[in-house]
Amino acid sequence: MLKIALIGAGNLGLHLFEAWCESSEVQLTQWLNRSYSKPSCKGVAVIQEPYALACADAYVLALPDREIASVSSQLPTTGMALHTSGSIPLEELKNQGEKGILYPLQSFSKKQSVAFDRIPIFLESQNKTQQTFLEQLAKSLSSNFFWMDSKQRLQLHIAAIFVNNFTNHLYQIGADLCQKNNIPFSVLLPLIQTTAAKMQKLSPKEAQTGPAQRKEAAIIEKHLEYLDNPQQKELYQKLTMAIQQQYNDEL
Amino acid sequence: MLKIALIGAGNLGLHLFEAWCESSEVQLTQWLNRSYSKPSCKGVAVIQEPYALACADAYVLALPDREIASVSSQLPTTGMALHTSGSIPLEELKNQGEKGILYPLQSFSKKQSVAFDRIPIFLESQNKTQQTFLEQLAKSLSSNFFWMDSKQRLQLHIAAIFVNNFTNHLYQIGADLCQKNNIPFSVLLPLIQTTAAKMQKLSPKEAQTGPAQRKEAAIIEKHLEYLDNPQQKELYQKLTMAIQQQYNDEL
Numbered sequence: 001m002l003k004i005a006l007i008g009a010g011n012l013g014l015h016l017f018e019a020w021c022e023s024s025e026v027q028l029t030q031w032l033n034r035s036y037s038k039p040s041c042k043g044v045a046v047i048q049e050p051y052a053l054a055c056a057d058a059y060v061l062a063l064p065d066r067e068i069a070s071v072s073s074q075l076p077t078t079g080m081a082l083h084t085s086g087s088i089p090l091e092e093l094k095n096q097g098e099k100g101i102l103y104p105l106q107s108f109s110k111k112q113s114v115a116f117d118r119i120p121i122f123l124e125s126q127n128k129t130q131q132t133f134l135e136q137l138a139k140s141l142s143s144n145f146f147w148m149d150s151k152q153r154l155q156l157h158i159a160a161i162f163v164n165n166f167t168n169h170l171y172q173i174g175a176d177l178c179q180k181n182n183i184p185f186s187v188l189l190p191l192i193q194t195t196a197a198k199m200q201k202l203s204p205k206e207a208q209t210g211p212a213q214r215k216e217a218a219i220i221e222k223h224l225e226y227l228d229n230p231q232q233k234e235l236y237q238k239l240t241m242a243i244q245q246q247y248n249d250e251l
Numbered sequence: 252m253l254k255i256a257l258i259g260a261g262n263l264g265l266h267l268f269e270a271w272c273e274s275s276e277v278q279l280t281q282w283l284n285r286s287y288s289k290p291s292c293k294g295v296a297v298i299q300e301p302y303a304l305a306c307a308d309a310y311v312l313a314l315p316d317r318e319i320a321s322v323s324s325q326l327p328t329t330g331m332a333l334h335t336s337g338s339i340p341l342e343e344l345k346n347q348g349e350k351g352i353l354y355p356l357q358s359f360s361k362k363q364s365v366a367f368d369r370i371p372i373f374l375e376s377q378n379k380t381q382q383t384f385l386e387q388l389a390k391s392l393s394s395n396f397f398w399m400d401s402k403q404r405l406q407l408h409i410a411a412i413f414v415n416n417f418t419n420h421l422y423q424i425g426a427d428l429c430q431k432n433n434i435p436f437s438v439l440l441p442l443i444q445t446t447a448a449k450m451q452k453l454s455p456k457e458a459q460t461g462p463a464q465r466k467e468a469a470i471i472e473k474h475l476e477y478l479d480n481p482q483q484k485e486l487y488q489k490l491t492m493a494i495q496q497q498y499n500d501e502l
Contacts, residue, residue: 011460065470087470105442107460112449120438152432158474158487159428162421163439164446165461166490170413170421171498172455177410181403187371189450191356195415196447198363199440204423209262210416219338220318223409224482231493236409237363238489239417244480246423 002137005053006091008062009033011086011108016062016141018039019116025140029056039097050074058137059084059095060102069094080130082137086157089150090124100125100134103153104141107164116141122148122156173232175235180228212243252278253388254306258322259313260284262359263335267392268292270367276391280307299309301325309333309388310346311353320345331381333388337408340401341375351376351385354404355392358415367392373399373407424483431479456497463494 004026006016013033020028021041028044030053038046049070053059058080061068065085072081073094080098086105093099100126108114121138123145125131131147138145148156171192177184196206211219220240227233255277257267264284271279273294280296281304289297301322304310309331312319316336323332324345331349337356346352352375359365372389374396378381382398389396399407422443426436449458462470471491478484 034252059278064465065467075316077402080415087473090385098268106456107440107442107446107449109449109453109458111453111457111459118441146438148434151435154473155428156434156438158478159425159434159439160442161461161463161474161487162428163425163443163458164461165494166486167418167421167443167446168449168459169490169494169497170418170456171450172459174414175455177406177413181406183399183403183407183410185454187356187397187407190369190371191358191411192414192418192447192450194363195358195418196443198358198360198419198424199443201280202360202362203436204419204426206362207358207360208416208419208423209360210412212412214315216316222338222405223412226405227409231496232413235417235489235493236412238486239420242486243416243420245482246420 001025002058002133002140003027003029003056004137005030005032005056006062007032007050007053007059009035009037010062010064011110012104013021013062014039014110015108015116016060017044019114020142023140026137030054054078057133058100060084061093073235077082080133082134086160087154092124097127098130098216100130101150101153102134102138103148105156105160107160107168117143119144121145122153124149124153130179158196173235176229176232209241210243212240213247214249215244252276253309253384253391254278254280254307255388256283256307256310257280258283258301258304258310259311260286260288260359261313261315263355264313265290265361266359266365266367267311267335268295270365271391277388281305287427296439306330308384309351311335312344319343331384333385337411338405340405341377349377349381351381352404353385354399354408356407356411358411358419367396368397372396373404375404376401424486427480427483459489459494461494463491464498466495466498 020026030045033046034220055076056079060073065088068083069092075095077096081093081095082102091148103122104119106119123134174188178185269350271277283294284297306327307330310326312334316339316411319334320343326346328347332344333351354373357370374385425439429436454455
């Protein structure tokens with residue numbers, strides 16, 4: 001069994017805690033958790049500070065990006081430090097021992113349960129001899145893992161921000177327009193689901209519909225006229241132009 | 252049985268044809284279809300021009316917005332004209348008989364089959380006496396129907412463009428970044444599905460995560476530095492600002 005110390009109790013930390021608490025392949029030894037909520041797991045000691053960390057096979061840092069360098073510099077000198085960030089290179093781990101990356105590509109919310117087995121996990125190591133260990137750790141969460149260097153992982157993280165954080169903001173605008181016009185947001189849910197589900201069968205290019213793709217100038221003008229919020233109006237314009245540009249480029 | 256003539260064979264027209272061809276409540280009498288592809292249905296005559304339309308209980312116009320006025324002016328003088336557009340008011344129907352709206356809120360692609368029974372349908376009529384007829388027609392597709400005036404419907408259509416067309420463009424940017432960096436787009440699919448599925452349980456505000464929401468200025472700067480495409484860079488900036496603005500407003 002791999003002995004793992006987990007560091008962090010944010011959205012990702014909490015879900016890793018729950019997954020590894022149930023795991024038969026990983027023995028969670030310590031959990032650095034400074035939050036108020038402390039779910040318990042048999043055999044796992046909750047600690048408050050990095051100096052209280054005992055030796056383990058790996059220290060998994062589920063921390064904000066800006067804390068990775070400082071916390072990793074305080075780890076025990078043996079065992080591998082792993083961070084879970086999309087945009088931070090391997091070199092930002094400042095521990096004296098081995099370094100690696102375990103980046104699960106998902107948006108974690110505390111209120112929403114997670115099935116790790118369907119989440120792709122992106123791994124990076126310093127050398128080939130560490131790969132068996134990292135694969136074993138990844139498999140304790142998901143068999144859907146890939147090797148990727150820091151440069152590719154950064155681009156993947158940017159892509160993820162577009163399809164997740166920014167998409168969620170477009171849902172927010174939809175919710176805002178519904179609320180202002182006494183329409184229940186729930187009527188948009190089948191459309192939101194279908195838009196996402198289409199990606200299983202069609203490319204985004206094949207799936208695109210709407211006034212921008214059809215270049216319906218009169219309808220676009222009308223929508224801009226009836227959008228009161230200047231920021232929403234600007235996003236409508238920019239996104240419409242981006243869609244039209246894409247279809248122009250192909251002529 | 253309601254006798255319906257269907258006008259149009261685009262993305263929506265084709266799916267309405269398929270649904271009503273199978274229906275026990277609607278008898279499709281004629282289909283105005285000028286496209287090359289002509290699926291057949293027993294008892295349905297395919298015609299090419301509005302002057303060939305025979306009398307029916309309703310003429311359902313599944314047409315581009317700009318053709319609604321002109322085609323509706325050529326309809327037989329009896330029976331109700333119905334359009335299926337989000338942004339066109341009822342008055343733009345120029346037939347001499349009754350007028351109504353049947354707006355199914357969904358993004359239709361020819362290659363993707365449609366389950367109408369889960370699609371919300373928004374109805375509008377000129378007066379109360381027409382409501383029974385319109386409800387009967389809507390029920391032939393879905394029991395999930397609502398009454399809504401043209402002003403609300405326009406706002407709902409704008410909301411739908413944000414959560415569907417614009418979201419699909421964000422998927423396109425994700426696909427583009429993956430392609431440029433030799434990453435299979437399929438690794439983004441679980442994230443796309445989860446982002447949409449979260450809306451069943453969380454509000455967009457509760458579901459928001461990421462560098463913009465956490466105000467991680469260093470990561471945002473890094474992403475902008477590594478985004479080569481100026482249009483993608485601008486959208487990243489505008490959407491990040493919009494998310495930050497939302498969370499600032501709540502302080």
